[in-house]
Amino acid sequence: MQVYKHIRMLLILISCLPMKIESFIRILAGCVVLLSVALAHFVSPWWLLLTCLIGVNLVQSVFTGFCPPSLVLRKLG
Numbered sequence: 001m002q003v004y005k006h007i008r009m010l011l012i013l014i015s016c017l018p019m020k021i022e023s024f025i026r027i028l029a030g031c032v033v034l035l036s037v038a039l040a041h042f043v044s045p046w047w048l049l050l051t052c053l054i055g056v057n058l059v060q061s062v063f064t065g066f067c068p069p070s071l072v073l074r075k076l077g
Contacts, residue, residue, distance in 0.1 A: 025069050029054050 033054055039047035061067040
C-alpha cells in the first residue's frame with residue numbers, strides 16, 4: 001500500500017511540471033520499465049515481457065514516428 005501512495009505522489013508531482021509530450025512519454029516508459037523489473041523480481045519473470053514490449057514500442061516509434069501513448073495524451077489534453 002505504501003508503494004501505491006508513493007507512485008500516486010510521483011504522478012501528481014510530474015503532472016504539475018510543465019513539459020512536452022515527448023518528455024512525459026520518456027518518464028512514463030521509464031516508470032513502466034522499472035515497475036515491470038520489480039514485478040519480474042518479486043512476482044514472476046514473465047513480467048519481463050512488458051519491458052520488451054516497451055522497448056520495441058520505443059524503437060518502432062523512432063522509425064515510424066507513430067507512438068500510441070502520444071495519441072492518448074493528446075486527447076487527454
